[in-house]
Amino acid sequence: MPFDSLGLSPALVQAAARRGYAAPTAIQAAAIPAILQGRDVRGSAQTGSGKTAAFSLPLLQRLGADRPRGARRVRALVLVPTRELAAQVGETMHDLAQDLPERPKIVVAFGGVSINPQMMSLRGGADIVVATPGRLLDLADHNALKLDGVAMLVLDEADRLFDLGFADELGRILELLPKRRQNLLFSATFPGAIQALADGMLQDPAVVDVQGEPGTAPDIVQRVIEVDPGRRTQLLRHLLKQHEDEWGRVLVFVATQHAAQTVAEKLYRNGIYAVPFHGDIAQRTRTDILSQFKQSRWDVVIATDLAARGIDIAQLPVVINYDLPRSPADYIHRIGRTGRAGESGLAISFVSASTEAHFRVIEKRHGLKLPRERVEGFEPVEVAPPLVDASGTGGIKGKRPSKKDKLRAAAAKAARPREGEEP
Known part of the structure; x- marks a missing residue:
């Protein structure tokens, strides 16, 4: 047409x-x-x-x-x-x-x-x-x-x-x-x-x-790499060095402005042209960063979700979720910075034992089931903390007290004699 x-x-x-x-x-x-x-x-x-x-x-x-x-x-x-x-x-x-x-x-x-x-x-x-x-x-x-x-x-x-x-x-x-x-x-x-x-x-x-129409979804390969939180920056540096010629430019999403500054500085000290991008940076500087990134004068931009909405960077090959987005909806906005206008792209998410449950929510929301990968030398050793809630059930679905159970417990507590009273 x-x-x-x-x-x-x-x-x-x-x-x-x-x-x-x-x-x-x-x-x-x-x-x-x-x-x-x-x-x-x-x-x-x-x-x-x-x-x-x-x-x-x-x-x-x-x-x-x-x-x-x-x-x-x-x-x-x-x-x-x-x-x-x-x-x-x-x-x-x-x-x-x-x-x-x-x-x-x-x-x-x-x-x-x-x-x-x-x-x-x-x-x-x-x-x-x-x-x-x-x-x-x-x-x-x-x-x-x-x-x-x-x-x-x-x-x-x-x-x-x-x-x-x-x-x-x-x-x-x-x-x-x-x-x-x-x-x-x-x-x-x-x-x-x-x-x-x-x-x-x-x-x-x-x-x-047109979300669900055949042929409308962008051509984005999605990968999930398991890694302990404390080794994400090392893994990021390893991947950037390993794929330097292949990737060219990379947009990395983090959760906070502090993380954007810290990760960008660590990469820059290791010979990777990385720059932070967040809301506390002056508007003129942010405009310059985007312009320079589009011209490939920066290799890596470390950004908060400020860059997840509507930013169009032609032929951006790779997006990396260093931190997972808080909202499952923002996952689509983030990875959508690549694979635009008919181009193909790659989206990588770092997942740890403590964020695995959250990523499963993201997968469920978007109908995904992605295999977990491990990179040699960066295999995770941490395990997820046990789920605990005030009810003593551990927060396990199906084990939480029902509304009737709570009412019965309240009634029983009210019926018990107070301290110092005769039963």
Whole structure:
């Protein structure tokens, strides 16, 4: 199916071709016609499947067809959870709009940098704003923009925007928007609770879920290596040295900012060009790190989950989970940094005796059953600690006291004589 069969204008078809989109992906083929019809959409697809273009192309076309006369008003708002994703979405939209007869004014806004240049860029209005929630509210509080003319709202990485970290800000933003608008929600995952919240925003939506369709899953080889926690850095260094020519660039995920700093420093001292990437690093530096990593000037980036959402690094061959993600859903976001746009990739997870149970939860959530491997010289010796809970049952499923058991125990305790009383 070619792009020109989806109802896009010749200019946007040309823009897609210029970006190397030979044919629409499954999410694009299903979502673009629905968006052009003005329908709300909830789109779910694997990372690297072209979700940004799936909403950007029809959004640009609809805005061009409905361009009002007079001063510019914000007519499309794209909300994203991270600064890096805001910059990336803005860059994609700018590129796709190059061939349009009248280019829309697109403003990208995020925190971590001075608000003044962003306020200046909004002088005279804007057609499209791509922003993180906090900075958007700052701009609204400064009267730098008004949102009462928004006709299209996009939530990219919607599951993250609905979680507790953004829920209050998202609620405030929704109050500033007109009630009648087109809502487009996209994410790689929509957990049950999040899906219920998302559906509450949508009116008769087109639900596009291509997760399970044959041929839509990215080509990612997933491996699990057993290793004791204290030897992970040594094993990581060993693998990087062993596959130096084969892998080229590697993205390593850790749980904390401290771990990102520590692991990167240890690798760098051992001759591996590694750099940390986390939220306490200045935005300009983070932007430079990503740019340099894309240019292969860094071999390894040690990142927190800040880099798990929406970051597009073309032809990234390997992702390593040094620490497992807290949420099973984040596992898919992490490994989805490789195997993008039809490329193949490799995802390795380090698992210890203490994290084996958590990885089984991840496997169950995503329908996986991965063999465990061991690397010679790094065989684990630690064993999992015994499970203990307050009931004395050891936390074993099926052995915990039932609700009736607890009520009986409480009744029996109440019936026992207190200390010093006669039985």
